[in-house]
Amino acid sequence: MDRGRVEKAYALAKEQYAGFGVDTDAALKRLATVPISLHCWQGDDVGGFERDAALSGGIMATGNYPGKARNADELRGDVEKVLSLLPGRHRLNVHAIYLENQGRPVERDAIEPKHFQGWIDWAKDQGIGMDFNPTYFSHPKADDGFTLSHRDEGIRRFWVDHGIACRKIGAEMGRQLRSPCVTNFWIPDGYKDVPVDRKGPREILRRSLDEVFAEPIDPARNRDSVESKLFGIGSESYVVGSHEFYLGYAVANKKLLCLDAGHFHPTETISDKISSVLTFLDEILLHVSRGVRWDSDHVVTATDDLRAIAEELVRGDYLGRVHIGLDFFDASINRIAAWTIGSRAMIRQLLVAMIEPTERLRRMEIDGDFTSRLAMLEELKAMPFGAVWDYYCLKHDAPAGIEWMVEAKKYESDVLSRRV
Ligand code: RNT
Ligand code: ZN
Numbered sequence: 273m274d275r276g277r278v279e280k281a282y283a284l285a286k287e288q289y290a291g292f293g294v295d296t297d298a299a300l301k302r303l304a305t306v307p308i309s310l311h312c313w314q315g316d317d318v319g320g321f322e323r324d325a326a327l328s329g330g331i332m333a334t335g336n337y338p339g340k341a342r343n344a345d346e347l348r349g350d351v352e353k354v355l356s357l358l359p360g361r362h363r364l365n366v367h368a369i370y371l372e373n374q375g376r377p378v379e380r381d382a383i384e385p386k387h388f389q390g391w392i393d394w395a396k397d398q399g400i401g402m403d404f405n406p407t408y409f410s411h412p413k414a415d416d417g418f419t420l421s422h423r424d425e426g427i428r429r430f431w432v433d434h435g436i437a438c439r440k441i442g443a444e445m446g447r448q449l450r451s452p453c454v455t456n457f458w459i460p461d462g463y464k465d466v467p468v469d470r471k472g473p474r475e476i477l478r479r480s481l482d483e484v485f486a487e488p489i490d491p492a493r494n495r496d497s498v499e500s501k502l503f504g505i506g507s508e509s510y511v512v513g514s515h516e517f518y519l520g521y522a523v524a525n526k527k528l529l530c531l532d533a534g535h536f537h538p539t540e541t542i543s544d545k546i547s548s549v550l551t552f553l554d555e556i557l558l559h560v561s562r563g564v565r566w567d568s569d570h571v572v573t574a575t576d577d578l579r580a581i582a583e584e585l586v587r588g589d590y591l592g593r594v595h596i597g598l599d600f601f602d603a604s605i606n607r608i609a610a611w612t613i614g615s616r617a618m619i620r621q622l623l624v625a626m627i628e629p630t631e632r633l634r635r636m637e638i639d640g641d642f643t644s645r646l647a648m649l650e651e652l653k654a655m656p657f658g659a660v661w662d663y664y665c666l667k668h669d670a671p672a673g674i675e676w677m678v679e680a681k682k683y684e685s686d687v688l689s690r691r692v
Contacts, residue, residue, distance in 0.1 A: 329409025
């Protein structure tokens with residue numbers, strides 16, 4: 273995009289925002305300090321490199337667009353491409369099944385930091401931090417739908433040991449990259465049909481989590497997070513790790529709570545939960561996602577939900593306490609583009625929230641002038657935030673406007689289309 277034109281458009285937009293008392297330059301500086309944690313699993317449909325296992329655990333990537341990454345080197349190359357299309361400095365979030373085992377299968381209870389050294393070295397090179405996740409799905413010991421809440425002591429122990437191993441890996445990532453790693457625990461455990469005993473599995477899960485988290489780890493290296501869910505495919509009637517369960521666990525044990533946008537009743541939004549849970553918790557993790565009719569993990573786009581999330585983070589001054597992660601996987605379109613669309617949507621929405629005249633709106637609200645509040649909120653939707661966004665992209669050497677698609681298409685023909 274023509275630099276001169278972008279600068280001109282920005283100058284006009286800046287004036288217009290200044291009319292509302294908003295300092296756009298200050299907002300751009302602030303935006304540059306907020307990292308988004310990109311999920312590695314958009315690149316290969318949550319496959320990983322452990323073995324040739326089908327995705328299980330009640331989550332699903334649909335579509336068969338060609339060109340998915342087949343190994344860690346390809347996936348890293350893809351992430352690099354995506355990072356080059358985003359303004360700002362971000363992070364990478366890796367699942368345990370993305371280990372590099374040099375062709376020698378390693379069981380999940382025996383994985384070590386060395387199996388992720390390739391990722392850590394790469395992240396060091398990129399100058400970015402990493403986040404981590406144990407993988408409690410796509411494994412024979414998870415096939416009957418239970419892991420940490422399993423009644424079989426051997427299986428339960430196996431998964432406890434996996435969790436312990438993963439926290440050590442997270443801590444090593446945090447140590448080497450000098451940036452705390454958020455290690456997020458999500459398990460699929462639950463029943464398809466109405467259970468008789470809702471209490472038993474939850475008691476087991478509580479005990480398992482206590483065992484997983486028994487060893488204290490320096491929060492400068494690793495922070496643990498727990499992710500709830502309402503239902504999954506095959507666990508429609510009962511999920512052991514429900515919202516109430518993990519909210520209680522997180523508060524009682526000073527853990528991070530992970531709010532996934534697709535894990536609640538369809539008319540419930542995580543934006544309204546942020547200020548509630550942060551009244552009692554120091555920090556939380558978000559899995560920004562887009563559910564269409566169910567927890568479908570569609571690519572994040574500029575929806576009302578996304579706007580509300582960004583607004584809450586900025587208005588509540590929560591950015592220092594909220595780790596923003598993405599969680600979607602679309603296999604029906606170019607995966608690099610999917611990643612980029614979702615990531616750019618998230619970053620841009622944060623920008624839009626940062627150039628809101630929040631103090632004015634607050635004043636109207638306090639004064640009881642709800643008419644003006646509504647009028648102003650509506651007017652803001654027509655403000656030239658795109659001009660501010662384009663300028664931000666250019667300032668950070670990322671393509672402005674839709675120009676990033678040229679790069680994505682080129683990468684597709686040069687790299688992705690050769691993967692057969
Ligand atoms: C599943 C959870 C979980 C996964 C990833 C792959 O419903 O959202 O976060 O999507 O761990
Ligand atoms: Zn999630």
